[in-house]
Amino acid sequence: MISGIMDPVKTKETVGNGKSEVLLSVKDLKMHFPIKGGLLGRTQGYVKAVDGVTFDIFRGETLGLVGESGCGKSTTGRALLRLLEATSGSVRFDGKDIFALSENDLRTARREMQLIFQDPFSSLNPRLSVGETLDRVLKIHGLGSKEERENRIKEILELVGLTSFHMRRYPHEFSGGQRQRIGIARALTLNPKLIVLDEPVSALDVSIQSQVVNLLEDLQEQLGLTYLFVSHGLNIVRHISDRVGVMYLGKMVELADSDTLFEEPKHPYTQALMSANPIANPRLRDKPKIILQGDVPSPINPPSGCYFHTRCPYAQPKCREEAPEFVKTGENQYVACHYPLS
Numbered sequence: 319m320i321s322g323i324m325d326p327v328k329t330k331e332t333v334g335n336g337k338s339e340v341l342l343s344v345k346d347l348k349m350h351f352p353i354k355g356g357l358l359g360r361t362q363g364y365v366k367a368v369d370g371v372t373f374d375i376f377r378g379e380t381l382g383l384v385g386e387s388g389c390g391k392s393t394t395g396r397a398l399l400r401l402l403e404a405t406s407g408s409v410r411f412d413g414k415d416i417f418a419l420s421e422n423d424l425r426t427a428r429r430e431m432q433l434i435f436q437d438p439f440s441s442l443n444p445r446l447s448v449g450e451t452l453d454r455v456l457k458i459h460g461l462g463s464k465e466e467r468e469n470r471i472k473e474i475l476e477l478v479g480l481t482s483f484h485m486r487r488y489p490h491e492f493s494g495g496q497r498q499r500i501g502i503a504r505a506l507t508l509n510p511k512l513i514v515l516d517e518p519v520s521a522l523d524v525s526i527q528s529q530v531v532n533l534l535e536d537l538q539e540q541l542g543l544t545y546l547f548v549s550h551g552l553n554i555v556r557h558i559s560d561r562v563g564v565m566y567l568g569k570m571v572e573l574a575d576s577d578t579l580f581e582e583p584k585h586p587y588t589q590a591l592m593s594a595n596p597i598a599n600p601r602l603r604d605k606p607k608i609i610l611q612g613d614v615p616s617p618i619n620p621p622s623g624c625y626f627h628t629r630c631p632y633a634q635p636k637c638r639e640e641a642p643e644f645v646k647t648g649e650n651q652y653v654a655c656h657y658p659l660s
């Protein structure tokens with residue numbers, strides 16, 4: 319039996335709560351993609367997909383990351399796992415500088431840092447059965463004998479609501495929700511500490527979404543997992559997240575605990591984002607909506623000063639000239655705005 323991988327499933331009593339200990343620390347993360355052009359293919363500019371993001375994730379918590387499409391949420395998640403090589407910044411995971419690791423050390427570190435993709439079908443190899451897909455994960459890391467790997471696969475499949483019978487079936491034989499359970503099983507195979515969930519339920523029916531979210535919560539409770547939950551579904555993010563970060567045009571504009579952010583947003587963009595969230599209770603639908611004017615600026619040539627000032631109804635001259643700092647405005651609440659809302 320291989321320690322740390324083939325050990326019995328940990329319980330909450332084993333791993334503890336631990337939400338005061340920083341597991342992942344991201345400092346001034348930037349991801350700029352070069353734009354090539356001309357006969358010589360020279361760099362003519364950069365797409366600033368992520369432009370100076372800073373946040374911490376505590377052990378055992380779920381940090382939600384929300385924002386409009388193209389704001390840099392998914393790129394942030396992939397960059398901190400080094401699936402994309404960041405332009406600058408630092409990421410420390412469990413005390414290790416991820417960007418400074420060699421290829422072999424990074425492979426070892428990735429046992430503890432896993433990713434669940436948005437589309438559960440395209441993320442699975444259609445030529446491999448479920449058993450082969452999970453077995454390949456263990457083989458790549460050189461873990462366990464054939465019998466040990468098979469026992470681990472059966473254990474993980476049962477953990478996500480499937481059975482050993484499903485090991486011999488292929489991705490096209492499963493429903494969307496079952497495929498995502500396979501994706502979750504693949505992420506759990508190496509017994510990770512951190513899982514980045516990139517829109518994990520957006521491709522699923524609403525009824526299936528709730529089942530998968532409940533499964534993720536149960537797994538977190540049982541295994542002591544830490545999540546970075548990337549999504550544009552605000553209701554789901556509020557339900558599952560301990561804290562929520564809001565991104566706009568590659569920058570983090572607000573970060574707070576879930577209830578505080580949804581009930582008392584301090585940044586005008588966060589306020590507009592919450593206003594656009596559908597309200598189930600018909601008695602509360604008369605509340606006026608905040609409709610932002612104009613389009614999101616291009617990340618190739620973002621505005622000067624505050625990136626949001628071109629659409630902000632409260633913008634002042636200072637907003638056009640000076641970029642706001644990301645400062646603390648309340649208990650566990652941070653905002654990048656010169657004039658936070660009261």
